[in-house]
Amino acid sequence: MQYIPNILFIIALVAGIGYFTLNIRKVIRNIKLGQKVDASDHTSERWANVFRIALGQSKMTVRPISGFLHIIVYIGFIIINIEVLEIIIDGIFGTHRIFSSLGSFYGFLIGSFEILALLVLVSVIVFWIRRNIIKIRRFWKSEMKGWPKSDGNIILYFEMVLMILFLVMNATDVSFQEMNNGNVVSKYVASMFSGTPEGTLHIIERAAWWLHILGILAFLNYLYFSKHLHIMLAFPNVYFGKVVPKGKFKNLESVTNEVKMMMDPNIDPFAAPADGATEAPSKFGASDVMDLSRIQLLNAYTCTECGRCTDECPANNTGKKLSPRKIMMDTRDRLEEVGKNIDKNGEFKDDGKQLLDDYITREELWACTTCNACVEACPVSIDPLSIIMEMRQYLVMEQSAAPAELNVAMTNIENNGAPWPYNQMDRLNWKDEK
16 A cells, blocks of 8 residues: 555656656647758857757846746746656655755755745746736737736646645654755745644645646646747747848849859750759648748747837838737747647648738738847747748739739839839939929
């Protein structure tokens, strides 16, 4: 009978990690539905971005209050979860605080964990107040209804409960409190349980211990369904982020080669293609998630839904329908839908839907001013503009569906060498005006 808790713990641990692994494999599979991209360039710059942006949180601190609080939560969760290693060892082998033999160093570690747990708890409460009482505008945009709105609060509740359980677990651990080494916060919580029989304290401590580790496993598996998947994906996403100047747009290789041939007088346009020549793409631009690159699909899964991109978007701020955050959320939702289609059928079966029109409207796409404000604002190097531009490319090159004003401008450029409807000979007449 004494081994039953150990067996139950191992079952919970294997089930939790196994289910998490299964879902992460789905994420990887879905990302691989995108087009391959060569990201072997600028290796040193990419790693520098990982340390500066992903690890150093440099872009979070542009907004000092939320940035500072996020850093506390970020550091707190990383460091406090070192303590999970002790819980796992104790759970498997039936020991109790296996690392307590480290003496004063153990006390220093647990004391640090407790201080960080308190700071995380305070920070999360402030986040909840900002989201639900102050109601900061970017958390109440039209796309942040239903599940996205609930998801943000669920995460905050998870974090509150886990931190409280950690402190209660330490406060009701009689042997730990008697050590008086590392209980810098929990000793004050322990005073709330003064006069409680030792047997009752043991029950409370065991309940908090079990709820804490089960809560961590539940939180781990909740990540797949939540915007907080960025906890893990932010690092690869920043590594694969854009390292060329933000104003540089991607050109279709097939179109570029065609233009070069047209401009080269030494090339015979009627000659047969050379062996190994690049085939023309089956589609210009993108109308569905499978047309996007793997990096763009990784972007979609990494989106934190923080709304900084939409908050900075001039189109959105002037009442246009475009929200860069919604572009990323729609891309992820469509990708998840495609993934479920594959889970059900073994391969993707045409469902009569696509990202264009069914998720992202043409009005949204053409509202973008291509200013790159959303790209600059994102704290984890997500690039909504690249998706917008590829979908515009599809509309123009596959459907000739550009807005009338743009079609007129392009026709004028083709005929007159300028976007205005004037004869080329009259283009400089303005200089004679008085």
